[in-house]
Amino acid sequence: MEPLSLHILGCGSAKPTLRHQPSSQILELRGKYYMIDCGEGVQTTMQRLGLGMLKIGHIFISHNHGDHVFGLPGLISTMALLGRTAQLHIHAPEEVEDFLNVVLKTYCEGMDYEVLFHPVRTREHYLIYEDRSTEVWSIPLNHRVPCAGFLFREKQALPHIRREMIEAFNIPVSQINNIKAGASWQTEDGTVIPHEKLTTPATPARSYAYCSDTRYSPKVAKMVQGVNLLYHEATFPHDMLVQAQKTMHTTALEAANVAKEANAGKLVIGHYSARIKDEQSMLKEAKSVFTNVILAQEGLKIDII
Helix, strand or coil: CCCEEEEEEECECCCCCCCCCCCEEEEEECCEEEEEEECCCHHHHHHHHCCCHHHEEEEECCCCCHHHHCCHHHHHHHHHHCCCCCCEEEEECCHHHHHHHHHHHHHCCCCCCCEEEEECCCCCCCEEEECCCEEEEEEECCCCCCCEEEEEEECCCCCEECHHHHHHCCCCHHHHHHHHCCCCEECCCCCEECHHHHEECCCCCCEEEEECCCCCCHHHHHHCCCCCEEEEECCECHHHHHHHHHHCCCEHHHHHHHHHHHCCCEEEEECECCCCCCCHHHHHHHHCCCCCEEECCCCCEEECC
16 A cells, blocks of 8 residues: 655744744655645754655645745745746636736746646636546635645545466466456357456555644535545634634634544634644544544644545
C-alpha cells in the first residue's frame, strides 16, 4: 500500500504568532504533493521538514483571505528560482484569480513555467479534479466569503493476486492484470478457476477531508461520511460560541460533532485563534464528544491508514 500522509505546515488563524503559522498543509500520495491553502511561512516550514517545493503539482485554496493565500507569491517565485518547468495548477474560488493575476504580472513575468487557474464553485459538492490515483471533491462551506473545503479520495485499487495460485496454475505474467480486473483462468484441461479464488480483496481506498473556515453545518458530515481523516477548523472553544458565530467559525465541540456525525476515523482540529494560549482544553472539549481527536501542530505528520 502506497503511503498517504498529511503534513501540517501551519494551523493558526489570521494572525501569525510565535506558536503558530497560518493555514497550510501538504497531502502526500504516490510521490505527489497536493498543497492545501498557502499561508505565510510555508517555504521555511517545508525546508525545515525536508519537503521539496517542486513536488507540488496542484494547490487547493479554500478562500480568498490573507491567511490562506499570502504564501502564494513567494512560493511561486521561489519555484521559478529553483528551475521549475512543469505547469502549476491552482484550484480556488474565482475571487482568488484577481489576486493571483496581480502576483503573476507584478512579480513573476518571464518564468519558465506556467501557472494555470481552475475556478472552484463554492456552492456545489462536485468532482473538481482527478488523476490516475486520486479524486478531489469540493465541500461547500459557510464563511464570510465564498469558501470550499476539499475531499481527497484515493481511487480503489484492484484486488491482489495470490502468488501461490500463479505458481499452482502456471498463469503467465501477461494475464495477471486481466485477472485482477475480474477475469477467471482456464487451465489446459478446461477447468475454470474463478477470479475470486485467484485473488484477495483490494486494500480499502483511503480518504481525507479538509474543512477550514466555516460555521458548523451538519451538511458537511453528510458529504464526508466515513472519511478516514477529517481536518476541521476549531478556531474557538465552545465558551466563545458567540464570537465563533459572529466571525463564522467553528468551536472545538462543534468540530467534534461533525466528526461524530460523519463517522470519521480520526479528527484533527486546528486554525486556532491567536487568543488561545493553550489548546489542551480544546482537545479535552472535543474528546468529550469524539474520542479519536488530535491537535494540529506545525511539523506534524499523520499517516492515513
